Amino acid sequence: MAKVKEILNKIFSPLKKLSAYISSKIKYEKRQAIWGIVFILPLMIGFVYFFLIPFCTTIIYSFSNVKNMGTNSETNQFIGVITEWVGFDNYKYIWNEHATFKQTLLSSFGNTLLNVPLILIFSLIVAVVLNSEFRGRAFVRAVFFMPVIFNSQAIDVAMNTGDLIGTAMEEANKDVFSTMFNFTDFLTNANLPAAAVKFLGNASKSIFNIISYSGVQILIFLSGIQSVPKHLYEAAKIEGATQYEIFWKITFPMVSPLMLTAGVYTVVDSFLRSDILKVINRFKTAGNVTFSGGLGNLTNYGIHAAMSLLFCLSSVLIIAIVIFVISKVVFYYDE
Amino acid sequence: MMNNEAQKTTFKEKFSTKWKEFTEDLKDPVKRKVRGKNTLIFFGKLIRALILIGLCFVILLPIIEKLSAALRHPSDISNPQVVFVPDKFSIVNFQISWELLGIWDTSASSLATTSSLLNTIILSTVCMVLQVMASAVAGYSFARLKFKGSNIIFYMVLATLVVPNETLHVSRGLFLTNNSFFGIKLMSSIFSMYILAAFGQGIRSAIFIYLFRQFFKNLPSELEESAQVDGAGVIRTFWSVMLPNARGAVVTVGLFSFVWQWNDYYFANLLKYSVSFPLLSTKLGGNTERLDTVLSTWKAAGKEVLEGVEDIAQDPTFRGLIANTAALLMMLPLLIGYFFVQKLFVESIERTGIVG
Numbered sequence: 001m002a003k004v005k006e007i008l009n010k011i012f013s014p015l016k017k018l019s020a021y022i023s024s025k026i027k028y029e030k031r032q033a034i035w036g037i038v039f040i041l042p043l044m045i046g047f048v049y050f051f052l053i054p055f056c057t058t059i060i061y062s063f064s065n066v067k068n069m070g071t072n073s074e075t076n077q078f079i080g081v082i083t084e085w086v087g088f089d090n091y092k093y094i095w096n097e098h099a100t101f102k103q104t105l106l107s108s109f110g111n112t113l114l115n116v117p118l119i120l121i122f123s124l125i126v127a128v129v130l131n132s133e134f135r136g137r138a139f140v141r142a143v144f145f146m147p148v149i150f151n152s153q154a155i156d157v158a159m160n161t162g163d164l165i166g167t168a169m170e171e172a173n174k175d176v177f178s179t180m181f182n183f184t185d186f187l188t189n190a191n192l193p194a195a196a197v198k199f200l201g202n203a204s205k206s207i208f209n210i211i212s213y214s215g216v217q218i219l220i221f222l223s224g225i226q227s228v229p230k231h232l233y234e235a236a237k238i239e240g241a242t243q244y245e246i247f248w249k250i251t252f253p254m255v256s257p258l259m260l261t262a263g264v265y266t267v268v269d270s271f272l273r274s275d276i277l278k279v280i281n282r283f284k285t286a287g288n289v290t291f292s293g294g295l296g297n298l299t300n301y302g303i304h305a306a307m308s309l310l311f312c313l314s315s316v317l318i319i320a321i322v323i324f325v326i327s328k329v330v331f332y333y334d335e
Numbered sequence: 336m337m338n339n340e341a342q343k344t345t346f347k348e349k350f351s352t353k354w355k356e357f358t359e360d361l362k363d364p365v366k367r368k369v370r371g372k373n374t375l376i377f378f379g380k381l382i383r384a385l386i387l388i389g390l391c392f393v394i395l396l397p398i399i400e401k402l403s404a405a406l407r408h409p410s411d412i413s414n415p416q417v418v419f420v421p422d423k424f425s426i427v428n429f430q431i432s433w434e435l436l437g438i439w440d441t442s443a444s445s446l447a448t449t450s451s452l453l454n455t456i457i458l459s460t461v462c463m464v465l466q467v468m469a470s471a472v473a474g475y476s477f478a479r480l481k482f483k484g485s486n487i488i489f490y491m492v493l494a495t496l497v498v499p500n501e502t503l504h505v506s507r508g509l510f511l512t513n514n515s516f517f518g519i520k521l522m523s524s525i526f527s528m529y530i531l532a533a534f535g536q537g538i539r540s541a542i543f544i545y546l547f548r549q550f551f552k553n554l555p556s557e558l559e560e561s562a563q564v565d566g567a568g569v570i571r572t573f574w575s576v577m578l579p580n581a582r583g584a585v586v587t588v589g590l591f592s593f594v595w596q597w598n599d600y601y602f603a604n605l606l607k608y609s610v611s612f613p614l615l616s617t618k619l620g621g622n623t624e625r626l627d628t629v630l631s632t633w634k635a636a637g638k639e640v641l642e643g644v645e646d647i648a649q650d651p652t653f654r655g656l657i658a659n660t661a662a663l664l665m666m667l668p669l670l671i672g673y674f675f676v677q678k679l680f681v682e683s684i685e686r687t688g689i690v691g
Contacts (some may be wrong), residue, residue, distance in 0.1 A: 013534060019568075024480075028563060030513075031568070031569060032479075032480045032481075032569055033481065033483075034482075035476075035479065035480055035569040035570070036476045036479075036481065036482045036485060036654075037476075038481025039472045039473060039475065039476035039480060040476045040477075040485070040488060042469065042472075042473075042533065042534050042535060043469065043472075043473045043492065043534065043535035043544075044488065045534055046533075046534025046535045046536040047492060047495070047535070048490065049516065049534070049536075049537065050507070050531060050534070050536040051495050051498075051503070051536060053510060054503040054506040054507040054510055055498065055502075055503060055506075058502060058503055058505070058506040058512060061505065066505075068509055068512075068513075078419055081509050081513060098578040116643055126390075129386075129387065131384060132383075134380070134384075136384070138677075138678070140387055141372050141392060141677075142673075142674070142677045143391045143394055143395065144390070144391075144394065144679075146394060146670075146673070147394060148594070149666075149669050149670075149673055150589075150666055150669070172673055207393055208393055208394075208397070211390060211393060211394055213395075233674035238397075243379075261545075264496075264497075265542075268496060268499070269499060271499070272499055272501070277501055279502070280501065284505065286353070301505050301509070303506070304505050305505060305506065308499070308501055308502035308503075308504070308505075309502065311499065311501070311502060312497075312498050312499060312502045315497065315499065316497060319497060
């Protein structure tokens with residue numbers, strides 16, 4: 001052991017001397033900047049290699065016909081991907097000829113815009129409630145964060161393998177709930193107007209979706225509420241403020257900067273679950289589409305690239321809208 | 336009898352005295368106000384309890400439904416009388432899903448390549464460690480080690496969050512099949528996921544980097560300064576002063592990364608490593624084709640578990656039931672683990688203090 005240590009010392013001592021020499025010559029701040037670049041270097045390599053290059057090629061693909069030539073069967077070397085410039089043909093096809101893309105994109109857009117305020121308000125209320133003291137809080141918290149853990153694409157895929165299974169399952173075990181007591185029937189019997197019944201029925205159906213989408217947002221708000229300075233609440237209580245006033249005058253403004261984070265996360269998350277992905281993913285595999293009406297041949301890869309770019313653009317648009325709206329209510333607290 | 340009557344009278348007496356107190360209190364304006372406030376608080380608590388119980392029910396119902404469906408004998412599927420409690424209890428569904436997911440395939444000799452449960456645990460753990468390391472280092476650099484352009488790079492990294500992974504699916508797939516990463520072939524090798532995680536491009540790494548950045552920003556700068564005065568270099572400061580103080584962020588990021596890796600389907604599909612390294616999520620995703628082979632091997636082995644049910648494999652409802660049970664089986668380890676680390680998780684989130 002001692003020998004190993006000696007050898008290691010011999011190897012490392014020049015390095016140590018070198019680093020000591022460098023640190024004596026360079027200011028601490030400059031050293032910090034250098035280390036900052038070194039720390040980010042792996043991230044930058046990954047970013048360029050796994051994000052920037054694929055992103056730029058997606059843009060090129062969306063304007064061209066793409067063919068993957070695969071490997072040369074004799075030499076086992078990659079031939080590569082051949083792209084052929086076709087201008088806006090992919091976009092023309094999507095916008096004018098594809099049967100469902102436009103409607104699905106618009107409906108996903110609307111749904112996401114509707115969902116964002118609902119999820120934000122819901123998760124803020126739940127965070128406030130979970131923050132207050134009551135019996136069984138640990139259990140309730142554990143239950144509320146469970147959807148975060150069980151949101152899995154693999155489970156979604158398994159449950160939707162072919163529409164056949166889904167419909168068959170629905171017919172066989174019809175929603176246990178709706179057969180036990182039908183909520184909408186109950187409301188109609190209570191002589192509520194039809195529009196109100198429809199709205200309440202839809203809301204009750206989407207409650208589960210909203211809960212399962214808002215786990216991370218609840219976490220964000222909860223940690224925000226925890227970091228509000230306690231002396232603000234104490235002062236408010238001494239002045240005789242009610243819980244309602246405390247929420248609107250202290251908790252809400254102090255947590256409002258987190259609305260931006262939570263809002264962006266909500267848009268990204270709920271847009272990824274919309275039906276539009278199903279439309280896009282049909283073009284994921286290699287193949288050709290032939291048209292008679294002037295467009296000629298297009299490849300699946302090119303159409304996929306164009307569709308997903310439009311998808312990406314619309315999510316950026318929603319994020320811009322959300323940031324614009326939320327920044328109107330955000331309040332920044334300066335100590 | 337006597338006892339009962341005595342109790343009744345006492346109850347009546349109690350009620351009347353309380354009522355008297357109540358009516359007297361109503362005359363006094365101060366006491367009236369106190370009473371009014373107390374009843375308001377009581378009703379607030381009642382409403383809160385009702386809402387919480389309702390929401391917990393809504394969250395737990397699908398899990399209970401899944402469990403009840405999974406415990407049914409296949410012949411019970413279309414029985415309209417079965418709502419929650421199955422008519423015939425059986426674990427046949429679990430046995431089929433067990434083989435479907437390949438949780439413990441005993442047919443092959445070496446363990447590491449056949450047990451999908453073990454594989455998933457290995458993959459999730461390694462990726463968790465790598466992702467925590469990569470995002471902590473990057474987050475620290477963005478928060479404290481400022482250099483020219485570090486903010487621009489940070490916004491670029493956040494952009495990876497905004498651009499959905501699906502957008503890049505085809506170009507990433509084609510690019511990675513036709514190129515190698517510094518001489519390492521990425522396609523259909525399990526190391527591809529490790530490389531992605533280590534280079535900060537794993538599952539939602541941008542969120543983790545953001546979290547670490549906010550956490551390190553909120554730590555007091557005195558910590559760093561005292562380490563500097565004592566002569567610690569940058570790495571030393573990071574490793575022995577800042578990282579131990581960021582335990583909350585480490586726990587949060589670690590748990591999220593583990594869970595998301597466990598449930599991941601997208602990257603497994605993109606990088607195609609699941610062919611040589613079977614995982615729970617991919618086996619669950621592609622279960623329909625494998626169900627027939629599992630059932631036929633059962634028949635060949637002479638197991639008569641599905642007696643009285645003819646041609647069950649072609650029944651779409653049965654396939655749905657098996658998918659349901661397999662999903663439950665995949666979630667089960669996470670569920671058990673979650674109840675162990677739940678307290679740590681919630682507490683660490685409280686201490687994370689992400690303030691934007």
